[in-house]
Amino acid sequence: MSSTSFSIAQLTAEFDITPRAIRFYEDRGLITPGRNGNRRVYSPRDRVRLKLILRGKRLGLSLEEIREIIDMYDTEQDSGQAQRAQLDLLLDKIRKRRQTLMAQKQDIDVLLDFMDRVEVECTEALIALGDGGKLAVK
DNA sequence: CTTCTCACA
DNA sequence: TGTGAGAA
DSSP states (O other): OGGGOBOHHHHHHHHTOOHHHHHHHHHTTSOOOEEETTEEEBOHHHHHHHHHHHHHHHTTOOHHHHHHHHHHHHHGGGOTHHHHHHHHHHHHHHHHHHHHHHHHHHHHHHHHHHHHHHHHHHHHHHHHTTOOGGGOOO
């Protein structure tokens, strides 16, 4: 049954990432696959964790933040409270991430406006120089 | 195919 | 946060 364990190649194919990225996550302590000799063996649980890692990345979370969250996923055997704690943490991460994004969006809008003004200034300066260079296309 | 290490943006 | 190279 290939359903009980996966090779690193199977995982890279399924999630479209490199073997090195997967080993990197392991190095960072996000996943701890077993070993068959020196080959890594990934359990269904490892696969789920990998999926969670990728989802966290999409949300723009750091590997450290992702680790905090999915580590609770294990502690959740006692369901209930732990489940709640994990969800609360993820919610908190998402809200902070949103704040950061909003601030960046604000900075971008300000920069875009500034560029509009500088562009106009440049164009006017060019015209003042005596010729609308661009417009005089032969 | 997979492993590891060193170096590097 | 990963990648590339090179050796085993």
